[in-house]
Amino acid sequence: MTTRINNTIEKSSVPLTKDDFVSDQMVKWCPGCGNHAILNAVAKVFPEIGYKKENYVFVSGIGCSSRFPYYVNTYGFHGIHGRAMAIASGVKIANPGLSVWIVTGDGDSMAIGGNHFIHLIRRNIDVNLLLFNNQIYGLTKGQYSPTSCLGAVTKTSPFGTIEHPFNPGELVLGAQGTFFARGIDVNPKMLTGIMFEAAKHDGTSIVEVLQNCVIYNDDVFEPILNREFRDDRTILLEAGKPMIFGKNRDKGLRMNGYSLEVVTLGENGMSESDLLIHNPHQNDPGIHLMLAKMSQPAFPVALGVIRAAKYPTYDDLMEDQITTVKAKSKIKNMDDLLNSGEIWEV
Amino acid sequence: MAENTTKVIELDDVVIRFSGDSGDGMQLTGTLFSDTAAITGNDIATFPDFPAEIRAPQNTIAGVSGFQVHFGKIKIHNSGDLCDVLVAMNPASLKTNLKWVKTGGSIIVDEDSFEEKIFTKAGFANNPLEDESLLQYNVIKVPMKRLTREAVIELGVDNKTADRSKNMFALGMLYYMYSKTHEHTFKFFEKKFAKKPIVIEANKKVLMAGYSYAESVEAQIPAVSVPKATMPKGRYRNITGNVATAWGLMAAGEKSGRPIFLGSYPITPATEILIELSNHRSLGVKTFQAEDEIAGITSAIGASFSGSLGITTTSGPGLSLKSEAMGLAVITELPLVVVNVQRAGPSTGLPTKSEQGDLLQALWGRNGESPMIILAAASSVDCFYAAFETAQLSLEHMTPAILLTDGYIGFGSELFRIPSMSDLPEIHPPIAAPNSDFQPYKRNPETLVREWALPGTEGLRHRIGGLEKTDGAGLVSTDPHNHEKMVKIRAEKIKLIENRIPLQDVYGDDEGDLLVISWGGTKGAVRNAVENLHNKGVKVSHAHFRYINPLPRNTREILGKFKKVLVCELNNGQFVQYLRTNFPEIPYIQFNKVQGLPFTITELCDKITQTMEG
Numbered sequence: 001m002t003t004r005i006n007n008t009i010e011k012s013s014v015p016l017t018k019d020d021f022v023s024d025q026m027v028k029w030c031p032g033c034g035n036h037a038i039l040n041a042v043a044k045v046f047p048e049i050g051y052k053k054e055n056y057v058f059v060s061g062i063g064c065s066s067r068f069p070y071y072v073n074t075y076g077f078h079g080i081h082g083r084a085m086a087i088a089s090g091v092k093i094a095n096p097g098l099s100v101w102i103v104t105g106d107g108d109s110m111a112i113g114g115n116h117f118i119h120l121i122r123r124n125i126d127v128n129l130l131l132f133n134n135q136i137y138g139l140t141k142g143q144y145s146p147t148s149c150l151g152a153v154t155k156t157s158p159f160g161t162i163e164h165p166f167n168p169g170e171l172v173l174g175a176q177g178t179f180f181a182r183g184i185d186v187n188p189k190m191l192t193g194i195m196f197e198a199a200k201h202d203g204t205s206i207v208e209v210l211q212n213c214v215i216y217n218d219d220v221f222e223p224i225l226n227r228e229f230r231d232d233r234t235i236l237l238e239a240g241k242p243m244i245f246g247k248n249r250d251k252g253l254r255m256n257g258y259s260l261e262v263v264t265l266g267e268n269g270m271s272e273s274d275l276l277i278h279n280p281h282q283n284d285p286g287i288h289l290m291l292a293k294m295s296q297p298a299f300p301v302a303l304g305v306i307r308a309a310k311y312p313t314y315d316d317l318m319e320d321q322i323t324t325v326k327a328k329s330k331i332k333n334m335d336d337l338l339n340s341g342e343i344w345e346v
Numbered sequence: 347m348a349e350n351t352t353k354v355i356e357l358d359d360v361v362i363r364f365s366g367d368s369g370d371g372m373q374l375t376g377t378l379f380s381d382t383a384a385i386t387g388n389d390i391a392t393f394p395d396f397p398a399e400i401r402a403p404q405n406t407i408a409g410v411s412g413f414q415v416h417f418g419k420i421k422i423h424n425s426g427d428l429c430d431v432l433v434a435m436n437p438a439s440l441k442t443n444l445k446w447v448k449t450g451g452s453i454i455v456d457e458d459s460f461e462e463k464i465f466t467k468a469g470f471a472n473n474p475l476e477d478e479s480l481l482q483y484n485v486i487k488v489p490m491k492r493l494t495r496e497a498v499i500e501l502g503v504d505n506k507t508a509d510r511s512k513n514m515f516a517l518g519m520l521y522y523m524y525s526k527t528h529e530h531t532f533k534f535f536e537k538k539f540a541k542k543p544i545v546i547e548a549n550k551k552v553l554m555a556g557y558s559y560a561e562s563v564e565a566q567i568p569a570v571s572v573p574k575a576t577m578p579k580g581r582y583r584n585i586t587g588n589v590a591t592a593w594g595l596m597a598a599g600e601k602s603g604r605p606i607f608l609g610s611y612p613i614t615p616a617t618e619i620l621i622e623l624s625n626h627r628s629l630g631v632k633t634f635q636a637e638d639e640i641a642g643i644t645s646a647i648g649a650s651f652s653g654s655l656g657i658t659t660t661s662g663p664g665l666s667l668k669s670e671a672m673g674l675a676v677i678t679e680l681p682l683v684v685v686n687v688q689r690a691g692p693s694t695g696l697p698t699k700s701e702q703g704d705l706l707q708a709l710w711g712r713n714g715e716s717p718m719i720i721l722a723a724a725s726s727v728d729c730f731y732a733a734f735e736t737a738q739l740s741l742e743h744m745t746p747a748i749l750l751t752d753g754y755i756g757f758g759s760e761l762f763r764i765p766s767m768s769d770l771p772e773i774h775p776p777i778a779a780p781n782s783d784f785q786p787y788k789r790n791p792e793t794l795v796r797e798w799a800l801p802g803t804e805g806l807r808h809r810i811g812g813l814e815k816t817d818g819a820g821l822v823s824t825d826p827h828n829h830e831k832m833v834k835i836r837a838e839k840i841k842l843i844e845n846r847i848p849l850q851d852v853y854g855d856d857e858g859d860l861l862v863i864s865w866g867g868t869k870g871a872v873r874n875a876v877e878n879l880h881n882k883g884v885k886v887s888h889a890h891f892r893y894i895n896p897l898p899r900n901t902r903e904i905l906g907k908f909k910k911v912l913v914c915e916l917n918n919g920q921f922v923q924y925l926r927t928n929f930p931e932i933p934y935i936q937f938n939k940v941q942g943l944p945f946t947i948t949e950l951c952d953k954i955t956q957t958m959e960g
Contacts, residue, residue, distance in 0.1 A: 025821070057801045059648065062812075069809050070822060075801040077651050078811025079644065080674050086609075086641035090648025090656065091801070093632055094607045098652060098801055116644075119637040322627045329628030334600045335767045337593065337629065343583045343764065344385050 005200045007126075009051050009099050016047040021056075023073040029064060034185030034211035035132065039071055041191040042101075042130075046074075048192070049099070049199045056099050059088040061108040064139045064213075065132035068103040082113030085120040088127050096315040099199065100127040107137045110146035110166050118175040123314040124203040128195070131168055131206060134213040135220050142216035154216075168208045169292030169306065173285045179205040180292060181305040185212060186225055190236065190303065197305045203313050224301050233296055237304040242275040245300050252276075253299075260290050262299060280308040354525070354569045359418025361426035362520065364513075365443045366435030368401055368409045371513040375433075376413025379520060382530045384584055384761055387574030388417040391726070391870065392584075393425035393758040396698070405464050410442045419573040423725075423877075424870030425758055427946035431523075433516045435459065435490075437468035452484045452567070454516060458491035486566055488559065490515050497555035498548045507545070511552040518556025525571045528553055578763060585762040587726035587755040587867075588618035591659075591685055594733030596629060599655050601734075602741050602773035607649035608633045608657045609642040611664065614697045615753035616687035619659040639667035643684065647671060650680040651810075653777075653800035655737060659685040661753075662704050663694065666711070673712045675746035676836060678810045679787070679796050681775065682746035683737050684718075687756045688866075690942040699942025700754035702866055705920040708748045709895060715833045717840045719747035720894040722866035726760040732892060734770065741775040743843060744795050745836075750894070752916075754944050755867040781805030786820025787832075794839040843896050850898035854880065854887035857907035860958050864914050865891040865921050868945055872914055875950035886954055891921070897928065905932045912937055912957050914950065 021043040029035045046056060056074035060066035062081035069076030079087045084102045092100045109117045109131055120127070136154065137143040144154040144161045147168065151160040172180045179201040183191045191209065198205035210221050224233045235245035235253065243253040250265045252275040263270045276287070288307040295301060331337050364376040373394055380392045395412035402409030416426035428448040434440035436459040447453060460475050474480055475487055494512045495505055521528055532550055539545040560567050599606040610620040610633070624633045632654070636642040643658040650656030660668065665686045675682040688704045690696035708720050719739050723732035729751055740747040778784040778797040784806045787796050799806035808820060816823040817831055852861070853876065864872040869890045876888040889904055891897070905911055905925070913922040914937040922934050937953045939945060
């Protein structure tokens, strides 16, 4: 990482280490659960982000993912089902000097908290959201979620689901999201990189993590993430670089008319110069949406920072408004207000 | 003033009801009259009565908008029930409001609006001004539209513009009738229409035309004088309950040094609090218009966690939606003010009408053992003090609190003797010091209050949430005994607040045959009724409750000193049920009204008299 984080959150005056963020609580996730790797990545990246350790706040809802705040040594608030986004909005607006991190799952944020999820994004409040997507309800023991594939057989869909799933990225962009990234629990290095970029972004940063539930939905991402063919079925998007993927780095993405197309370098005269260069910063979300929607088998699944566009944040606008109005107003305190307008003496 | 002073009748108090079509400007007319009455020394209380529809079809019953003002030389407790004068700008407003006119009262109508197609639209078979249906009233028929147009003819304004100031003709007539001056209203025109001098001139002319007209038909219009009230010295303003609520909360913010954060979703009749607080960015107020009621309260809880005074405002259906989150504030032991401006339910019910139907929901409408502080404002002005106290208790005791008001006092207004901020108590939230030996549920042994550790503070990193925690250390715990202990602590913490709230007072003798009980927004009507009976020599006492949970610690003692206790409330008997649960030995009698309407003084007097005799 060559970039620096530059915002108004106070930095730590002393170097911090991973140990500064490890909690003394026993982590009660199942052995082999993808959450462990995400927790580890957080503890690793927070010293790099560099804020004072008291300035980090974790907010969660309900679900396996939402136990996260207990397992990391920061300020933490374990909320109620679906409401982490709204709670965190209050935390950040009330005190913009905090680095606020939401941890939520596909049930918590896509079902019961769907409304708060889209409105958080629409407002572009400067918080970071880690969406642990395992396509299943874990804590309630195996019911299908809003991201379960059509036809998924679960405890509440013994004959297969008859619901079309949400693609979180599509929802984020539909809600005018300014930052969307996708990571995987089996690649911690990629995760820390993404988390750093999320922290750096001014606005609502949504990080979807494809996370394996070993008990109720084991290997659901195997068709994409198995080491044997992971490089052929995913593409890591990097800003400013051509969209190349494949074990042999011989495949790429180009625009063909109005659609994306997978091409093989060296075939049909295709070279690197024909490929798209990833620009997460462009305001037009058109290509970002196409990238977020890519799925197997026709396309590789996009990983990395798909979109990071610059827009004003809610919390900055709020502070600016307060400063402007304060400067103009004659009312400086409650006594002024009480005695303003139509008053008379008796 | 009337020329022949012998004809001027002096009255203690008068009720005027302005009514007309939604577009007739009755709210403004009523407000201008009340401001003038207040400035000229009367005590006042007002209540706007407007339709739920924004612009109902013209001249229909649905489109009738009203504004009632009660003013006097005596202490005015409420906006009055029956009116001495009804101003009816069209047949529909006469039809709707006739039931509110005292027998023998005056009705001023714009007779120009009583055309057949208009009065039939309002449901009159015949012209009520021409048949005998209004014989028991003093009907003053005024060709208001014609006279208004004539008054401005020299200014060359078109009829449409002229007709718009018809309400000022009625206002001018009332200024004559009640010996009021026009200066304040003229100043209002000059400010309001600063960019349209012709409109200023037109309104002034029409107002004076109304004044002169009333003078010229004096025989039919008794001139009345309502002398100045003897009010405590001070600076005064008129204030609605909803604005007073907003200001009380802001005052608590200033006194506690905690920033204000309001998370709220628009809902009638609570929206005005959100609107008012949105106006005060200059005082650092942060308002967040949430995507729903749940986000309103949960964002406020988040703000409280990070060190603000979190507030959410709503009305009945919204309170239902906030139930789960209130439980979260209870278990995390964070300050939070929930304002519920009650309206008639269940469900959407009667959104613009008032009721006291949410008391039991406020007390017990959450899962688990989930006690909250509950206060109920007694009047529009009391909304200021009740909101301040609710916030104070919540901040100092680290637990969420509900303030119950209602649509009637929320929309209604009263004269507010402006306090100085130095007269209000300081508020001391128990904020944990940096690097102290903070534990999330370590408590003050006397009050059981925990400390508030604000994110960003060095050495206080901690986690709280909706899962049960151990007392002290605040670790997640499913230990059965710890849970029972925490449930009892949370209940005891609320109960202990009774030691700091004032004792319940009794108006009248503190023992006797009958104690009348009220709570919340009905204080004015009940106190008025009891005063009326006192004036007739009837011995009856009145206890009005503002503190609902905990109840004042002398409540049992007070109740026990009366042979009968009559509990008056605008619901099916909720406070009485609460009292029965707490003090089952008391012989309660109920007086309940569930019509979306306030109590009338007459019906209260009748019920009290009947209870004493029975």
